Amino acid sequence: LFQYQEIEQGTGNSQYSGKVTIGTAPSYTMTDTTRGNHKTYNLNHGSSGTGTLFTDADDVWGDGTPQNVQTAGVDAAYGAQLTWDYYKNVHGRSGIKGDGVGAYSRVHYGNNYVNAFWDDSCFCMTYGDGSGNAAPLTSIDVAAHEMTHGVTSATADLTYSGESGGLNEATSDIFAAAVEFNADNAQDPGDYMVGEKIDINGDGTPLRYMDKPSKDGASKDYWYSGVGNVDVHYSSGVANHFFYLLSEGSGAKDVNGVHYDSPTSDGLPVPGIGRANAEKVWFKALTQYMTSNTNYAAARTATLSAAADLFGKDTPTYNTVANTWAAVNVGS
Ligand code: ASN
């Protein structure tokens, strides 16, 4: 008469996010039954197929160190969980395609592999173990970045070259930051840096900065006519900077409460509309107005259409969206 369905909650000891809860399936596999059966696999240093699904006898996974083979799986599963929850709870989107179906993650790809990637053909995320196989690329923001490539692919499908490629990359960085902020994890609090936990440069600096992208030595702060010719991970800087300025304004305080000026191309200040509003604008623009060949000028139009839907045309919020594009040198 009464069927009791147990929802398994495993305990995970992650490398980057402390002790966390992950979804598991009975006796026990790393299968998130409440999130479309998203699964996490161990490639065991291989580079094809799925390797083996993580299994465990006591439902306590990993030990927080890269020596334990389950640890990277915990971080990857946790990142996928947080990203799923973000799109569901904030934007009402259930899964990457919006159909409630989970994707899957693969960890321990190759040896000393210092990257992570989304692959449309397997509809899956893959993570290397980093330098010395000791720093897997499985932090919250990296997982959210890769999973967002799936969302972009399922929606605007921005072509991965030229300005549309920069917008594709920026979309992954924007929602990486959004997921990290919304996760509210004490070990990995939200910020406008990408990859600050994985020490990819070996000196503690992050992979990318959204407040002033050129701090990485290569990313672009402002649009210019040749920006589509640089690597998509650098042309993304224009949109990353736009998102930072739209969220925080040009004269925000940093996490320590210290006044911080993010530069604008025309030197004029912009006020910001708050991160939650900026996230809504970008998501609506991505899913309803951008297409595969959207460039920066068209992204401006797309976000203005989204802002008109959300806040009304010619409202202060709408006008701030327009002025923030001007602040990164994207005009009408
Ligand atoms: N980690 C990189 C990215 O997601 C991999 C790549 O260059 N496609 O952007």
Ligand code: ZN
């Ligand atoms: Zn990317």
